[in-house]
Amino acid sequence: MFGSLLGLVFLINLSRVVFAPLLEPIRVATGASSATLGLLATLVWAGSAVTRLPTGFLLTRVSRAQAVFGSGVVLTVGAAFTALTTDPTLLLVGAFTMGLASGVYIIAANTLISELYPDAPGRVLGQHGVASQLAAVAAPALVSAALVVGNWRVTLQAIAVAAAVMTVVFTLIARQTAFPEAGSEDRDVLGAVLAQWPIVLTAVATLGFTTMVWNGLFNFYVTYLDSIGLTKATGRTLLQVTFGAGVPAFYVSGRLADRLPTLPYILVIVAAFTGCILVLPIVRGFWPLVAFSAVTGYVIHSSFPAVDTYLLGSLPDRHRASAYAAYGAGMMMIQAPGSVIFGFLLDAGVAFPTIFEWMGAGLVVLLLALLTLHFSGRLPRTAAA
Numbered sequence: 001m002f003g004s005l006l007g008l009v010f011l012i013n014l015s016r017v018v019f020a021p022l023l024e025p026i027r028v029a030t031g032a033s034s035a036t037l038g039l040l041a042t043l044v045w046a047g048s049a050v051t052r053l054p055t056g057f058l059l060t061r062v063s064r065a066q067a068v069f070g071s072g073v074v075l076t077v078g079a080a081f082t083a084l085t086t087d088p089t090l091l092l093v094g095a096f097t098m099g100l101a102s103g104v105y106i107i108a109a110n111t112l113i114s115e116l117y118p119d120a121p122g123r124v125l126g127q128h129g130v131a132s133q134l135a136a137v138a139a140p141a142l143v144s145a146a147l148v149v150g151n152w153r154v155t156l157q158a159i160a161v162a163a164a165v166m167t168v169v170f171t172l173i174a175r176q177t178a179f180p181e182a183g184s185e186d187r188d189v190l191g192a193v194l195a196q197w198p199i200v201l202t203a204v205a206t207l208g209f210t211t212m213v214w215n216g217l218f219n220f221y222v223t224y225l226d227s228i229g230l231t232k233a234t235g236r237t238l239l240q241v242t243f244g245a246g247v248p249a250f251y252v253s254g255r256l257a258d259r260l261p262t263l264p265y266i267l268v269i270v271a272a273f274t275g276c277i278l279v280l281p282i283v284r285g286f287w288p289l290v291a292f293s294a295v296t297g298y299v300i301h302s303s304f305p306a307v308d309t310y311l312l313g314s315l316p317d318r319h320r321a322s323a324y325a326a327y328g329a330g331m332m333m334i335q336a337p338g339s340v341i342f343g344f345l346l347d348a349g350v351a352f353p354t355i356f357e358w359m360g361a362g363l364v365v366l367l368l369a370l371l372t373l374h375f376s377g378r379l380p381r382t383a384a385a
Contacts (some may be wrong), residue, residue: 001174004173005068005112006128006131006234007166008068008166009135010357011135011163013102016045016102018142019044019158020219020222021043021207022152023040023155023220025151033343034347035089037343038341038344039339040064040095041340045339046098047096048100048332049336050329050332052106052329053189053236055107055108056107056322057210057325060186060321061188063179064108064115064179068104069170071162072170073164074101074158075105075159079156079157080157081093082094083159083246085154104327107324107325110312110324114312118380124254125309127250129301129308137240139240139243140236160276185318186318191319192319196319197314199311199380201330204268204327205370208331208332208333209312210300211364212334213362214273214275214338215336215375216281217295219317219339222235226344228288239293245293245294245295245298246266256302257310261381263380270303273303274301274367277356314382317332343353
């Protein structure tokens with residue numbers, strides 16, 4: 001069961017991150033503006049956001065496994081549609097549909113995994129994250145290979161076929177698996193949110209704004225590196241380094257989240273990422289940028305298993321899926337506009353260094369607010385019992 005989930009999450013995350021290395025090939029093929037490309041990347045993440053809270057309601061009616069199956073079907077259809085369409089508007093629709101699948105999957109699968117392994121949620125969520133991150137590492141290479149054998153559509157065609165196969169594999173295994181009854185009392189989404197709003201709001205504010213900056217950065221990272229004199233091929237390599245650093249980050253951070261006080265650990269991660277954004281405009285040269293890419297990738301990807309453990313490791317059974325869905329929806333609604341904000345600022349003539357300075361300053365304000373609340377004892381360390 002866990003192995004089939006690892007295969008599915010690889011494809012789910014690939015469908016979200018594949019548009020980052022595809023933006024430039026799509027620009028060349030269609031002549032799209034930076035704002036349009038930013039909207040394309042944003043719609044994938046917006047799709048992932050809008051299904052998260054509805055998935056919480058869905059899980060009060062269907063099993064976690066049934067929701068995972070549904071996400072696989074939607075991904076298959078969405079990727080096939082996007083690969084086949086020739087209309088730019090329909091391309092946006094297809095990207096949004098692919099995002100819908102990821103939103104359903106993440107809420108259902110992460111909840112299921114934490115219930116299958118309640119004694120070490122950080123460890124297994126970290127391993128699940130490793131599989132997810134391997135997709136992000138592979139995305140630039142897969143796009144490069146697709147451009148050699150065909151065009152940008154080849155990558156999406158491969159995702160559609162692989163998603164269909166893995167959905168069938170998961171379904172066959174699920175039919176033979178006895179699932180835990182941990183979520184049987186989780187039937188009131190609104191009640192769960194009202195009971196757990198302090199920890200949900202803390203997680204949303206902490207990760208939402210941080211990953212909004214990250215979303216814009218990684219989708220325009222190749223474009224930024226091109227603007228400072230590096231080739232697009234080198235830019236894609238550095239993007240791959242950034243995602244590659246996430247593989248050990250998920251593995252290590254999941255284990256650290258099981259052992260360390262989770263909230264202070266999360267705040268340290270936010271502080272480190274803020275520092276990365278502020279120093280980026282002064283980093284020059286290939287090897288310094290390699291180091292920057294590795295450190296930034298490690299730091300930001302450490303935040304995901306840490307926040308998941310903060311929530312799923314402490315939420316009671318009767319609130320787990322519903323409260324986690326509310327967090328996922330809120331966090332993604334803040335994260336999703338990152339690319340379109342970057343795109344509009346660039347089209348308005350704002351230089352990359354200025355954008356990074358503004359984003360870094362915003363993160364400093366967020367960090368100071370969180371630290372003030374933490375030291376005054378107003379941020380929850382765990383969920384309400």
